Amino acid sequence: MKLPPAFSADAALALPGPAWLRERRLASWESLAACEAPTDSEEIWRYSRIDDLDLARYGLGGPAHAAPIDPASLPTGVAELLSAAGPQATVVVSRNGGEASVFNPQPGLSVAPAEERPLGGPGEPVGVPSGQRADAWVSFNGAFVLAPWRLTVSPGSTLAHPVVLVHWLDAQAAAVSPRLEVDLGDGAEAHVLEVVAGADVPMLVVPLSELSIGRGARLGFGQVQLLGRAAWQLGNQVSRVASGGALRSMTVALGGSYARVRTDSVLEGEGGDSELLAAYFGTGGQMHDLRTVQHHAAPHSRSDLLFKGAVADEAQLVYSGLIRVEKGARGTNAFQTNRNLVLSEGARAYSVPNLEIEDNDVRCSHASAVGPVDESQLFYLESRGVPAAAAERLIVLGFMDDVLERFPVAGVLPWLRGAFADKFSTRRPH
Amino acid sequence: MSELVIEGLHASVVGREILRGVDLRVGSGEVHALMGPNGSGKSTLSHVLAGRPGYEVTAGSVRLDGVELLGLPVWERAQAGLFLALQYPIEVPGVSVYDALGESMEAAGRERRQVRELVGAEARRIGVDEAVLSRPLNVDLSGGERKRNEILQLAVLQPRVAVLDEIDSGLDIDALKAVARRVAELAAESGIGVLAITHYQRLLSVLAADKVHVLAAGRVVETGGPELALELERTGYAAYGGDQEEAAEPAARLPRPLV
Numbered sequence: 007m008k009l010p011p012a013f014s015a016d017a018a019l020a021l022p023g024p025a026w027l028r029e030r031r032l033a034s035w036e037s038l039a040a041c042e043a044p045t046d047s048e049e050i051w052r053y054s055r056i057d058d059l060d061l062a063r064y065g066l067g068g069p070a071h072a073a074p075i076d077p078a079s080l081p082t083g084v085a086e087l088l089s090a091a092g093p094q095a096t097v098v099v100s101r102n103g104g105e106a107s108v109f110n111p112q113p114g115l116s117v118a119p120a121e122e123r124p125l126g127g128p129g130e131p132v133g134v135p136s137g138q139r140a141d142a143w144v145s146f147n148g149a150f151v152l153a154p155w156r157l158t159v160s161p162g163s164t165l166a167h168p169v170v171l172v173h174w175l176d177a178q179a180a181a182v183s184p185r186l187e188v189d190l191g192d193g194a195e196a197h198v199l200e201v202v203a204g205a206d207v208p209m210l211v212v213p214l215s216e217l218s219i220g221r222g223a224r225l226g227f228g229q230v231q232l233l234g235r236a237a238w239q240l241g242n243q244v245s246r247v248a249s250g251g252a253l254r255s256m257t258v259a260l261g262g263s264y265a266r267v268r269t270d271s272v273l274e275g276e277g278g279d280s281e282l283l284a285a286y287f288g289t290g291g292q293m294h295d296l297r298t299v300q301h302h303a304a305p306h307s308r309s310d311l312l313f314k315g316a317v318a319d320e321a322q323l324v325y326s327g328l329i330r331v332e333k334g335a336r337g338t339n340a341f342q343t344n345r346n347l348v349l350s351e352g353a354r355a356y357s358v359p360n361l362e363i364e365d366n367d368v369r370c371s372h373a374s375a376v377g378p379v380d381e382s383q384l385f386y387l388e389s390r391g392v393p394a395a396a397a398e399r400l401i402v403l404g405f406m407d408d409v410l411e412r413f414p415v416a417g418v419l420p421w422l423r424g425a426f427a428d429k430f431s432t433r434r435p436h
Numbered sequence: 437m438s439e440l441v442i443e444g445l446h447a448s449v450v451g452r453e454i455l456r457g458v459d460l461r462v463g464s465g466e467v468h469a470l471m472g473p474n475g476s477g478k479s480t481l482s483h484v485l486a487g488r489p490g491y492e493v494t495a496g497s498v499r500l501d502g503v504e505l506l507g508l509p510v511w512e513r514a515q516a517g518l519f520l521a522l523q524y525p526i527e528v529p530g531v532s533v534y535d536a537l538g539e540s541m542e543a544a545g546r547e548r549r550q551v552r553e554l555v556g557a558e559a560r561r562i563g564v565d566e567a568v569l570s571r572p573l574n575v576d577l578s579g580g581e582r583k584r585n586e587i588l589q590l591a592v593l594q595p596r597v598a599v600l601d602e603i604d605s606g607l608d609i610d611a612l613k614a615v616a617r618r619v620a621e622l623a624a625e626s627g628i629g630v631l632a633i634t635h636y637q638r639l640l641s642v643l644a645a646d647k648v649h650v651l652a653a654g655r656v657v658e659t660g661g662p663e664l665a666l667e668l669e670r671t672g673y674a675a676y677g678g679d680q681e682e683a684a685e686p687a688a689r690l691p692r693p694l695v
Binding site for chain 1: 486488489509510511514515519520522525526527528529530531535536537539540543544572573589593
């Protein structure tokens with residue numbers, strides 16, 4: 007893929023950091039340069055806005071953008087989300103992908119710049135699921151990441167309080183590549199909230215979250231995206247679950263102009279479990295683009311996916327999901343459900359489920375729905391005297407509630423309900 | 437004193453005329469039973485009164501205390517004082533009875549804060565389990581629980597006129613008595629006018645009707661006292677043409693467009 011001068015190999019090499027990190031940046035840059043430029047003629051980019059991307063409009067976010075930020079100066083919405091996680095949560099704040107400040111450390115947890123030892127041990131990086139080509143934007147993140155952060159939970163430790171990582175992004179017209187690595191040792195348990203939030207300036211955000219869940223470990227991981235209206239996001243979340251491990255992950259997408267998250271969850275150990283959730287709401291001209299792969303590489307693993315959301319005004323939603331069951335992954339249970347409410351004539355939702363199954367002894371299902379608010383539900387509430395607009399609001403927020411209730415970090419649900427209610431109220435009345 | 441006045445009401449579903457000139461008056465505190473064979477238009481009448489989409493009114497008027505309801509949106513008819521208890525109450529995922537009644541009370545200028553107390557008190561009277569109240573409306577409820585829940589909402593909202601569409605179907609005898617007793621109290625004490633649509637005399641054995649009307653082929657063809665219901669129990673509707681072709685709800689007949 008042809009890269010403008012701001013994203014040259016020299017630019018990647020000029021970023022600060024230890025020698026191993028600079029070598030990895032170069033290796034990632036080389037795989038990025040070797041990629042075909044993504045286009046919407048590929049299935050994984052179908053319906054997306056990738057053809058509108060012009061990298062030349064952005065500079066490279068660097069150390070100059072990454073001066074620490076005082077958490078007290080974060081916008082109200084972000085601050086309220088932080089406090090919802092509780093006063094004792096460990097809070098990590100990084101600006102434009104740079105060095106982070108850490109508040110409220112807790113026993114069993116280490117928060118530090120990523121180290122040379124690859125996440126999840128030797129072998130392919132977590133961000134590149136086995137047998138697949140790296141997503142171009144995983145490589146982009148690898149080439150231009152400023153300061154990867156790693157949360158390590160020592161084996162057998164259960165963290166008493168959640169960990170919140172805030173990526174605050176305000177580099178005007180810059181491309182930034184925030185990276186979070188979560189390393190849960192065998193038998194560990196933790197709840198992590200990652201907030202990707204930004205100012206209302208044009209930017210390209212290329213976040214990568216890598217989650218490594220050890221044997222018998224349990225991770226609750228929630229990512230809340232609150233980018234400004236001029237931001238583009240090309241994000242990846244990749245998880246690997248070892249035997250007996252369990253992940254519950256939820257992506258909440260509210261902001262951005264075009265905001266994509268690709269979620270790959272690899273169940274690589276026997277009996278691994280991943281519950282993948284998402285809640286989203288688009289208004290104006292927003293597009294949320296969500297792609298998922300539930301990859302069963304080991305026997306008796308289970309994955310359960312529920313993605314729900316709404317589009318209003320001229321907003322668009324793309325969901326495509328793949329359940330991949332490898333030969334030998336017998337006894338797999340895999341479920342995938344995507345439901346979308348379309349709240350206006352001009353809004354669109356595209357939902358494309360797929361199955362790819364190499365083993366016979368499996369149970370898989372997928373379901374998808376796209377449609378307006380149910381007329382009979384509206385009638386029922388209105389027949390009680392609920393004004394039409396309030397009835398629609400109750401139904402839309404009620405529709406979201408069963409997924410929001412499963413948010414993996416305790417205490418955040420009221421904030422989420424409020425955020426979706428606010429989002430609903432910003433759509434244009436019809 | 438309130439009065440619901442239905443005059444010369446004609447309505448069609450998907451181009452087929454179901455109501456062919458209905459005339460009825462229901463005053464404060466009166467209990468009217470509307471009986472009739474299957475397909476005579478009883479449920480259609482209830483939906484047309486409430487303003488359910490899919491029904492086309494072609495002639496007539498429906499006034500509540502002088503206010504013409506036809507042409508008003510559904511919720512404004514309810515705010516004007518009309519309540520419809522549905523034969524098949526609809527599931528609304530994620531929305532509790534508190535949410536719904538709270539919004540309705542707020543729109544009516546009543547204190548929204550009172551909703552929990554009012555609902556709780558009414559639940560104890562009618563025998564609605566506390567656990568049912570915090571669940572989404574009608575989701576995973578038995579038929580009987582749904583019917584009690586309809587009457588609970590009726591009692592909290594205190595309309596002027598309530599149309600009860602086959603409130604007796606799916607109820608065991610204890611539930612039927614609990615529901616009928618509460619409806620009778622609401623008519624007697626709060627002066628709510630009641631139009632109870634039913635197939636069976638059974639409801640009227642526990643809910644005393646002042647008047648019984650027979651609807652056949654879209655018209656009220658006979659009106660009498662409670663003795664009329666007893667007679668119908670013996671003779672059936674043969675004299676009125678028997679069961680007519682079932683008029684399915686339009687929502688069930690028309691495929692929903694996927695956008």
